[in-house]
Amino acid sequence: MTAQETVERAAGALKVFPLPSAVLFPHTVIPLHIFEPRYRALVKDALATDRVLALGQLEPGWEGNYEGRPPLQSLMCAGVIVWDEQVEDGRYNILLQGVSRVRMVKELSPDTLYRQVRAQVLADPPYTGPEEEQLRQAVFELAGRVPPSFAESLLPVAARAGGGMLADVVASALVPEPGRRQELLGELDVRRRLEQVLVDVSDLLSQLQPVRPSGPMN
Template structure:
C-alpha cells in the first residue's frame, strides 16, 4: 500500500519541535518523554504509525500554544523502544512534506491538523561546481564547529541525500531551518546551505546571529 497520495487531505498528529527537520527518505531519532507526546506515540502505534514533524513559529501566542509554520514532514515510526517508565525512543522515517490546511479542535493532549501532502521534489543532480562548493564549505564549517565527520562516507552520498542530510542536522536557527525545508528544489537548497554556513560560520562566541 502506498504511504502517500499527492494532494490528498489527511489528518495528522503533529509534534511541534523547533530546530527539528525531517525530509522524505531520511531518518530522525527522537526521545519522547513529555506525557502528551508519549500519548501521541501510543496513538500512532495503534493506528498508522504516522507522526508529523513541524516547527512552531518563534514566540508563543498569548494564552495559547505557538503558531505553526505551514510546511512540515510526515514520518512513519520505523523503530520504537518502549521504556519501563513510559518514555519512548523512536526513529521516524520521512514520507512526504505537507502543507497545513487548518488546525483541528481536538480532545487529545497533542495537536492535530488537516494537511495536504505535497508532491516529491524532482530527482535532479547538482552541477559539479555546486557539489564541490557544498563539500568544501561543509568541511570549513565542520572544522570551525569542531565536528568529526567521515568525509569518505560523505563523498559517497548521492546529491539529494547529502543536501537533505546536511539541512536536517545543521545547527541553524528556526527561520533558517524552515527556509531549507521549503526550498523548491535540491539546487536551491544546496545554494542556501552554502550561504547559511558562510553566514553562521562568520560569527563566534555567545552573541549568535540569527535570521529571525
C-alpha cells in the first residue's frame, strides 16, 4: 500500500496534532518532539495502527484556550511517521513525512485525549507550465548566493521535482514564517502556488548579493 493510500484509508478518523509553530508540506519531512500527554497518546496510537497523523494550525485567537479544543483551520497536511524513538517519560522523537493536503470535513466527538477529524484528501492534479521552469531557474540562481551545504540539499530536489511538488519542497526549504507557509499550503491551484512561491524566492533573491568570483580579475 502506498503512503497516499494509507492516508486515504485513515481520512475517516484522522488524528490531528495542532502545532501553531510548524506547517508541514507534502513531499517533505519534519522532525517533532512529542511531550504533551495528549499528543504522546496520539503518537502511541498512531504507531500501533497506521502511523498516520495530520499536522494542523489553529484559528487566530487560540492562545487563551490552547489546553482545550480551540477551532482548527480546515486545511492541513497528513503524513506518515517514518521514524520514531521513545525517550524518557514516555516522550517521542519522530520524523513525519508529509503525504497529502487534507481538508477537515468534521471534527469527531472527543472520545480520545487528542483530536480526530473526518477529512477529504486533496491530491494535486498534474501540471506543466512556464511557472514551473521560472521557479526552478530562480532556485538555481538562489543556489549561487547561499552556503554550499544548503544549496546542495535543495538543488537535487528542485531539479527533479515538478508541478505542485516543486512548489511545496521549495516553500518548505525557503519560507520560514508559519502564517505564510499556511497560506501556501492552502493554495490548491498548482499554477497559483508556483507563482506565489516564486514571489517568495524572488524576494529572497533581492535581499542577497550575487556571489563574486574570488581571485584576481583580468
